[in-house]
Amino acid sequence: MTVSNISRGIRVGVIGIKGMGWSNLQSILKISDVTCTAICDIDDEVLRQRLHELKQRNIHPQPYKDYKQLLAASDVDAVIIATPDHWHCLQATDAMRAGKSVYVEKPLANSIQECDALIAVKNKYKSIVQVGQWQRSQQHFRDAISFVHSGKLGKIRTVKAWAYLGWKKRVPKMPDTHVPDGVDYLAWQGPAKRGPFNPNRFHYNFRWFWDYAGGLMTDWGVHLLDYALLGMRVWAPKSIMATGGKFAYPEDAGETPDTMTAVYAFDGFNIIWEHATGIGRGPYEREHGIAFIGNNGTLVLDRNGWEVLAENGRMEPVSIQKKADIGLDLHMANFVEAVRSGREELLNAPIEAAAHIAKLSHMGNIAYRTGGRLTWDRNDEQFIETDANKYLVAKYHNGYVLPKV
Structure with a gap:
C-alpha cells in the first residue's frame, strides 16, 4: 500500500x-x-x-x-x-x-x-x-522476557515449553464420502496429494495430517517455543531429539503424535518441548506455558500471566503478573x-522471526519422524544425517511448484 x-x-x-x-x-x-x-x-x-x-x-x-x-x-x-x-x-x-x-x-x-x-x-x-x-504483541509476554533478560534468574540451564490440551479429543475414523455441495475440494487440497473427500481431512482437523500440517508442534509449539527462543536470544540448535506417538488415542484417524517430547540442545542449556492431548494438567499446573529454569529461580509464563518462583531463597519471588490486554x-x-x-x-x-520458529518446530517433527538424534549444520542449513534432509523440502503435487525469485 x-x-x-x-x-x-x-x-x-x-x-x-x-x-x-x-x-x-x-x-x-x-x-x-x-x-x-x-x-x-x-x-x-x-x-x-x-x-x-x-x-x-x-x-x-x-x-x-x-x-x-x-x-x-x-x-x-x-x-x-x-x-x-x-x-x-x-x-x-x-x-x-x-x-x-x-x-x-x-x-x-x-x-x-x-x-x-x-x-x-x-x-x-x-x-x-x-x-x-x-x-x-502482548505486553505481559514482553515484560516476562525483559525479566528473563535482566539476569535475575541466574544461569538458565533448561527452558521448558508445553501444551497439555485436555479438551483435545480423539479424531474418530470416518469413511470417505462425496464432496459436500458447494465445496471445491480440489482447490482445498491444492499442492497436497489428491484423494477422496474425508470429513477428517477438512476444516480444523487438517492439523493432524502430515499432508497439510505438523500437529501440535506446529500449532501450539510455534507460539510457545517462539518465546523460548526470544528469552534465550538463540534460534539454531546444535542437535534435536524427539520421541512420542499416538499414546492417548492410538486408533484415531490422525497421523501426528498426540504425545511428544522434543529436546533441543544449545550451548550451555536445553530447550524441551512437551505436548499431550486428553490431559489438561501440565507442568506448574498449567495447560500450556514456558518455564525459564535458572539457578536462582524459575519464571513461568502463559497466556494468562507470569510469575517467578524463587529457588531456596536465592532471589525474591514475583507474584503473578496478570495479562491486561488482548494480544x-x-x-x-x-x-x-x-x-x-x-x-x-x-x-x-x-517473516524472518516467523521462519526461525517454524523451522525449529519442523526440526522437532523431523526428529520424531526419523526416530534418531539429528545434528543441525548451521552453515549449510541442513542436517548432517542426510537421510533426514528429505523432510526439509516442500512436497508439492498436481502441478504446483515451489516459488522462486
Whole structure:
C-alpha cells in the first residue's frame, strides 16, 4: 500500500474465513479506518454464513471462491491468509507478487524449504508481512522476557515449553464420502496429494495430517517455543531429539503424535518441548506455558500471566503478573501501523522471526519422524544425517511448484 493511499484507509481481503480468518477479521475491523472489501473461501456455506454476519454490521465485501481473483481486485490493499498450513507459502507468495501487504497465519510455512522461499520473495518485493504469532504483541509476554533478560534468574540451564490440551479429543475414523455441495475440494487440497473427500481431512482437523500440517508442534509449539527462543536470544540448535506417538488415542484417524517430547540442545542449556492431548494438567499446573529454569529461580509464563518462583531463597519471588490486554488486537494494530507507514521494521512478528520458529518446530517433527538424534549444520542449513534432509523440502503435487525469485 502506497503512502498516497493512506488517507482513504486500508481495505482488507480475507482468504479462508471459517476459523482464525474470521477471528482475525473481527480484530482488525476494530481499527477505525480499516474496511473489509473481499472474502474468499472454497466452501459456499462458509461464505454464505460470513456474508450474512457481515451484512448485519453493514459490511458488504465481494465474495470469491478463487483466491487469485481476490488478489487481482484493485480494492484490496492487504490480505489476511488463514488457510491450512500447506497453502501458506503459495498464497503468501501470490499476495506479495500482487502488491498486497500480508498477514499470514502461523506457522509461516509447512516445510523448512518454504520458509526460505518466502523470505526470498519478501526481499524481492519489499512486502510488509506479519505472521499470526500474536503473543509477540502482548505486553505481559514482553515484560516476562525483559525479566528473563535482566539476569535475575541466574544461569538458565533448561527452558521448558508445553501444551497439555485436555479438551483435545480423539479424531474418530470416518469413511470417505462425496464432496459436500458447494465445496471445491480440489482447490482445498491444492499442492497436497489428491484423494477422496474425508470429513477428517477438512476444516480444523487438517492439523493432524502430515499432508497439510505438523500437529501440535506446529500449532501450539510455534507460539510457545517462539518465546523460548526470544528469552534465550538463540534460534539454531546444535542437535534435536524427539520421541512420542499416538499414546492417548492410538486408533484415531490422525497421523501426528498426540504425545511428544522434543529436546533441543544449545550451548550451555536445553530447550524441551512437551505436548499431550486428553490431559489438561501440565507442568506448574498449567495447560500450556514456558518455564525459564535458572539457578536462582524459575519464571513461568502463559497466556494468562507470569510469575517467578524463587529457588531456596536465592532471589525474591514475583507474584503473578496478570495479562491486561488482548494480544490479537494489539498484533493487528501493529500490522496496520506498519502497512500505513510502509515500515517493515515496525512489525512485531516479521517473516524472518516467523521462519526461525517454524523451522525449529519442523526440526522437532523431523526428529520424531526419523526416530534418531539429528545434528543441525548451521552453515549449510541442513542436517548432517542426510537421510533426514528429505523432510526439509516442500512436497508439492498436481502441478504446483515451489516459488522462486
